[in-house]
Amino acid sequence: MTRPQRLLAINNYFYRRGGAESVFLDHIDMFEAAGWDVVPFAMQHPANLPSAWSDYFVSEIEYGGAGGPVTKARQAAKVIFSLEARRKIRELVRRAPPAVAHAHNVYHHISPSIFGALKAEGVPLVMTAHDLKVACPAYKMLSGGRVCERCHGGRIHNVLLHRCVKDSAVVSGLVLMETLVHRSLGLYRDTIDRLIAPSRFYRDKLVAWGWDANRIAYIPNCIDASQFTPPSDEGDYFVYAGRLAPEKGLATLVHAAALSRQRLVLAGGGPEEQALRRLAQDLGADVAFTGHLDKPELKRLIGEARALVLPSEWYENAPVSILEAYALGRPVIGTRIGGIPELVAHNQTGVLVEPGNPSMLADALVSVANLSPTARAGLGATGRDWVRREFSPELYRDRTMDLYEALG
Template identity: 35%
Template sequence: MKILQINKFHFVQGGADRHYLDLGKLLEERGHTVIPFSMRSEKNLPSSYSKYFVSGVDLRKPRFSFSALKIIGRIFYSLEARKKIKALIKKERPDISHLHNIYHQISPSILSVLKKNKIPIVMTVHDYKLICPNYQLFQGSKICEKCKKRKYYQCFLNKCVKNSYLASSVSMFEMYFHKLFKFYEQYVDVFICPSEFMRKKLEEWGMPEPKLAVLPHFLAKKTQALQIPLEDYILFFGRISPEKGLKQLIKVMADL
């Protein structure tokens, strides 16, 4: 089977990228042909499909300028991504597409192209960006659901993205634009949620329930046996940042 794997980074920037790359490797080991579609970057892993990747863009430092206006347009709807994926589909004719994180750098402009070519669309949901402008349902040091019922203006009022009114306003309008045209709800066939909690949260916030499925992330096979002594400790495996809940985990474990 030819599988079109789509993610905005073709290198490990975070957990979503690690999953995207590991899954691609696993699928190839199982005999499938994996076709990546991503963004150009000097950090990218080698790929024979890189000529189809969209041009690179750095969104880390929000500032107002003419070039920034072009980037904002791309965040909402990328004509370049639409053109590039159309060419890739014409060349490779994939059987199915698997989306990971496409927000901002690629945009949902590619979805209608996939649907027009009758390519099924599966999307692994790695965060809460489909319902929350800042991805996290977390603001400051607290869980936040102020944007529920499409009150995305709360993102701007609270400077939820990079503590910047500019970045937050872009994310706010992006959410309103994408929800207005229902790009994801309309075109994606199945949303893969890594946990039942995420599935319930997406359903609660209005994502189409019949399209939500739960499939936990896989783990690589053990390469060697480890001798780990049984001691009184806990292991946290992940990025140390406030939204990961490490402080809460330590508190709960102390009470056990």
């Protein structure tokens, strides 16, 4: 009997914390189901899922915790280059040699110090670009709430000059130092065999910022539509589901809700919640805030909405929330920015509008509201058929496996 292929799966967190973690954990489940032996490598955390390999996980870094200057200096050094992570991954690889390593988010906790160790051990390395960190020091190509590409061409001093990270000179300075160290050591460019871009937009943007197109593979996210049942009832509201953050375009959406006199539900939490509540009240907009919802509640809320609205004003990658809306048989209203237009077929699975344009978004809300329930269901059904054909777990697994085999 031949031994199964072994995958080393790497991510800062080993629990469902956000979109990247969901992709990471679903990836593990998918490859285990296909007969692979999957070994995780992550950071120790109280919320982590159980793992037989947790002794190899790196120590937790708790930001904002107590500690004097020496403690904070040590923490900063670990953020930039973790000697512990490099040592532990060497031990793990020697104990359980993998056929391939697949990294997701590693910066600030595990750190890319592990990449050189993997290369030295002869392990092929793949990394999914969940954001734009390998090009932009501040991950999002976003500064002061606006799209920003000032660091293009190596002008990374701009991250400190414009305080791009948390509007903090200290944090932005640390990120600048981190970027200088990582680039001088070639911790991404000289070690990663293939980058996976979940959107064509991210693939093209990384190429524009100097990455070799031959080292980037476009593999879209996936969803198992069989786990989603379109509800039979439809409500009289539109829904946004996600983090309440400035770049998400939610102030524009609240203005559009007021202009269109449409009911809006914002599901999720975040730093903008209080400002959005005040704005809705000042404008007389009919907006409900649900806070964080568990998955079953969120599925019901989206499934009974007239449409999911994604009014982002930054370079979104490949939002899984769009695929989930389609799996629930709902159309999507999205903005023409980042990877969103790749996932919304205008007037076929939803409507596309320009970002930051409340009147255009209001018109879209009205036009979708004026459709018959049957017409809205038709848009959603087209989306559901699309995800079943083009965004299935089987296709994702096969595309990724082909990539692994090409590196073997």
